[in-house]
Amino acid sequence: MNRKSESCCYERTKPRTDLASKACFTVRYSAPKPKERMIPRDRRVGVPRVLAYDELREFFDALLEAAGMIIAVSPRSSKTLLDAGAARSVDDVCMPLKLSFGHIHALVQDGIEVVLVPRLVSVAKGRNFCPKLHVLPDLVRSAFPGLQVLAPYIDFHHSRREELAQHLEDACAPMLWQLGVPRRHFRTLVARALSAKTGENERPEPTQAKTDAPVIAVLGHPYAELDPLCGLDIPRSLRRLGARVVLSPSQPPLDHRGLGTDIYYEPTHRTARAAAYHIASGVDGIVLMTFFACGPDSYGAELLMYRLTRLAPHLPVLRIIADEQSAAEGLATRLETFVDIVRDGKKRRQQC
Amino acid sequence: MLKIATSQIGYLGVGMRSLAKELGHEWVDPQRPGLEGLVRTRPLSPEYCCYPFRLALADCLSALDRGADTLVFFGGKGICRLAMYQSVQQEILARGGHAFEAHVVSGDIRSSLYGLLRDRSPYRDSWTYTPRTYLGFFKFMYKLKIIERWRMRLLAHRPYAMAQDRATAVFGQLVEKLDHTHEIGALSRLGRAGLRQLSALPANRSTVLPRVGIIGESYACIDDFTNRRVFERLNRLGIEVQSPISEYKFMSVVTRLYYKTEARRIRRAMRFFEAPGGGDSLLSVAYAEEFSRTCDGVLHLYPFTCLPETSVRQVIEPFLQRRGVPYLSLGLDEQTAEEGFSTRLETFVEVVKGRFAKS
Numbered sequence: 001m002n003r004k005s006e007s008c009c010y011e012r013t014k015p016r017t018d019l020a021s022k023a024c025f026t027v028r029y030s031a032p033k034p035k036e037r038m039i040p041r042d043r044r045v046g047v048p049r050v051l052a053y054d055e056l057r058e059f060f061d062a063l064l065e066a067a068g069m070i071i072a073v074s075p076r077s078s079k080t081l082l083d084a085g086a087a088r089s090v091d092d093v094c095m096p097l098k099l100s101f102g103h104i105h106a107l108v109q110d111g112i113e114v115v116l117v118p119r120l121v122s123v124a125k126g127r128n129f130c131p132k133l134h135v136l137p138d139l140v141r142s143a144f145p146g147l148q149v150l151a152p153y154i155d156f157h158h159s160r161r162e163e164l165a166q167h168l169e170d171a172c173a174p175m176l177w178q179l180g181v182p183r184r185h186f187r188t189l190v191a192r193a194l195s196a197k198t199g200e201n202e203r204p205e206p207t208q209a210k211t212d213a214p215v216i217a218v219l220g221h222p223y224a225e226l227d228p229l230c231g232l233d234i235p236r237s238l239r240r241l242g243a244r245v246v247l248s249p250s251q252p253p254l255d256h257r258g259l260g261t262d263i264y265y266e267p268t269h270r271t272a273r274a275a276a277y278h279i280a281s282g283v284d285g286i287v288l289m290t291f292f293a294c295g296p297d298s299y300g301a302e303l304l305m306y307r308l309t310r311l312a313p314h315l316p317v318l319r320i321i322a323d324e325q326s327a328a329e330g331l332a333t334r335l336e337t338f339v340d341i342v343r344d345g346k347k348r349r350q351q352c
Numbered sequence: 353m354l355k356i357a358t359s360q361i362g363y364l365g366v367g368m369r370s371l372a373k374e375l376g377h378e379w380v381d382p383q384r385p386g387l388e389g390l391v392r393t394r395p396l397s398p399e400y401c402c403y404p405f406r407l408a409l410a411d412c413l414s415a416l417d418r419g420a421d422t423l424v425f426f427g428g429k430g431i432c433r434l435a436m437y438q439s440v441q442q443e444i445l446a447r448g449g450h451a452f453e454a455h456v457v458s459g460d461i462r463s464s465l466y467g468l469l470r471d472r473s474p475y476r477d478s479w480t481y482t483p484r485t486y487l488g489f490f491k492f493m494y495k496l497k498i499i500e501r502w503r504m505r506l507l508a509h510r511p512y513a514m515a516q517d518r519a520t521a522v523f524g525q526l527v528e529k530l531d532h533t534h535e536i537g538a539l540s541r542l543g544r545a546g547l548r549q550l551s552a553l554p555a556n557r558s559t560v561l562p563r564v565g566i567i568g569e570s571y572a573c574i575d576d577f578t579n580r581r582v583f584e585r586l587n588r589l590g591i592e593v594q595s596p597i598s599e600y601k602f603m604s605v606v607t608r609l610y611y612k613t614e615a616r617r618i619r620r621a622m623r624f625f626e627a628p629g630g631g632d633s634l635l636s637v638a639y640a641e642e643f644s645r646t647c648d649g650v651l652h653l654y655p656f657t658c659l660p661e662t663s664v665r666q667v668i669e670p671f672l673q674r675r676g677v678p679y680l681s682l683g684l685d686e687q688t689a690e691e692g693f694s695t696r697l698e699t700f701v702e703v704v705k706g707r708f709a710k711s
Binding site: 090137262 | 627
């Protein structure tokens with residue numbers, strides 16, 4: 001091996017040199033070797049319709065079906081589920097996490113023995129998810145004793161693989177073993193599931209608004225944009241007010257125009273990229289959806305707001321902080337005012 | 353020569369003074385966090401940032417007022433939000449019109465500081481600069497280690513002391529003396545003398561007191577202003593306190609020395625958390641498990657909405673409940689009401705004493 005290739009190899013495998021690496025001496029960044037099979041008697045695997053569900057649905061549905069399982073998806077988010085989740089979780093966590101406990105509660109009530117809760121650590125080198133998602137399967141195990149949890153460990157940052165698809169194969173192997181799939185079929189099943197994943201998530205079609213209608217981008221975590229309860233149904237409210245709503249692209253371009261610098265949380269970085277993309281495409285206003293007690297957004301969204309003020313000083317930006325106590329009336333008033341501001345701004349620009 | 357300051361945690365400044373002196377710079381001590389600082393930072397901070405962020409920002413503002421021209425931030429990338437503090441704090445300070453030089457330290461703190469502070473050091477061209485860096489770090493960590501030993505002795509001795517206030521005052525005086533001592537020999541002598549002095553305080557050890565283990569986030573456990581002197585209060589209520597967290601351990605985490613020594617505990621914690629949950633979460637879980645065997649109660653301190661520690665709470669609450677160990681979790685911020693805080697603490701102490709009496 002020549003000197004150059006040695007150095008490349010080292011670059012690929014050397015431990016991280018940032019604060020997160022403080023634990024690199026003793027902790028592992030992959031799932032422990034599974035000890036027992038986890039084949040449900042009725043072959044039903046529960047999938048909570050929350051958090052990263054919309055992004056991972058196609059891949060995991062295809063994988064579980066190929067493994068011979070029946071997928072039981074939890075009902076759509078509702079206040080009842082949120083209340084049930086809040087009763088199962090500690091009081092100072094964010095609303096989406098409480099809601100996810102509610103979804104799992106609904107699955108347990110439905111007689112599900114095994115649920116799929118992916119351990120989402122990282123899907124891009126150098127960026128990670130909220131720490132609560134790193135340990136979500138453990139939190140679920142703790143809140144629902146006796147429930148079996150399938151937790152593929154998705155940590156692409158620490159993976160030696162160069163491609164996310166290759167890493168997913170490694171990450172899903174323990175889960176497939178637990179579901180009783182012979183080892184020789186792992187690669188085929190994951191490849192089949194990846195080909196089923198089109199990369200285009202189900203996004204609401206834009207309404208047929210008038211061409212002079214202001215274009216407003218609703219940005220935030222994917223579940224804030226797509227789940228009506230989590231996202232306080234803001235896209236629909238804006239459409240009712242005559243605005244044309246655009247959401248984040250499922251894969252925003254990597255160019256964030258400085259908005260995402262120093263933001264190492266994937267969902268907030270994705271929001272920054274989406275904001276840069278929409279500003280370039282000429283939106284008239286941005287609604288930034290965040291959650292109370294959300295770690296990534298507490299600083300990330302703040303940085304984003306500072307930078308948006310610099311990058312697009314005349315662009316109206318509304319930041320909504322949601323929690324389970326958000327009142328519909330207050331929100332409606334804020335949205336109406338915001339749409340009026342955006343409309344006025346657009347008119348002024350057209351006159352100029 | 354630079355006038356350096358950084359945000360504080362407990363008595364970190366005592367060590368930083370020696371480090372800065374060794375490198376030929378001046379250390380500027382910010383005024384310790386208080387309500388005045390918080391009143392100043394609250395409108396500047398993000399709406400739901402964690403409590404240490406506001407305190408750290410107050411430190412930065414106070415240091416700049418006292419003439420600091422260089423702020424050292426700990427940053428980089430991480431799991432917890434701590435590594436993102438520096439970006440937001442720099443932005444806030446710059447918007448406030450403060451002029452300062454910002455140095456972001458990430459990864460290997462020794463190498464980072466070595467490079468960052470060299471250019472303006474009076475010793476930059478001297479061969480002594482490199483040995484001075486190592487000596488400075490040694491003194492820095494040694495001072496923190498001495499404080500840790502004194503604190504351990506204080507925690508073991510104070511609940512039995514005839515005059516608890518005297519014990520606290522002696523500890524304060526010792527730290528004050530340590531702050532102005534820089535020679536290694538003198539540090540060593542002072543360390544030993546301090547331990548003797550604390551042990552020599554009159555005490556009544558005729559009864560054994562119940563013991564409470566304190567776990568949680570470093571800032572909440574170390575900083576007396578943040579935790580409202582909970583250690584002292586528990587001692588006053590007749591409880592012996594055990595806590596593994598100190599400034600030395602906090603810095604060891606940042607300098608990546610700690611997890612080597614705590615490997616066994618980390619492995620045990622990974623039965624509960626199969627992934628590192630950021631911050632002190634693995635250690636909190638490990639010590640909660642340990643204290644459930646060795647103590648009569650567990651007190652969990654964390655800043656309100658702290659990401660890693662809320663996860664810890666979700667896991668250890670049912671675990672300790674199953675084991676029948678009294679447990680109290682206190683989320684701290686500036687809105688923690690004094691009355692509610694003391695009532696909860698007193699009730700917890702009663703439960704702990706009840707369990708201790710039965711055993």
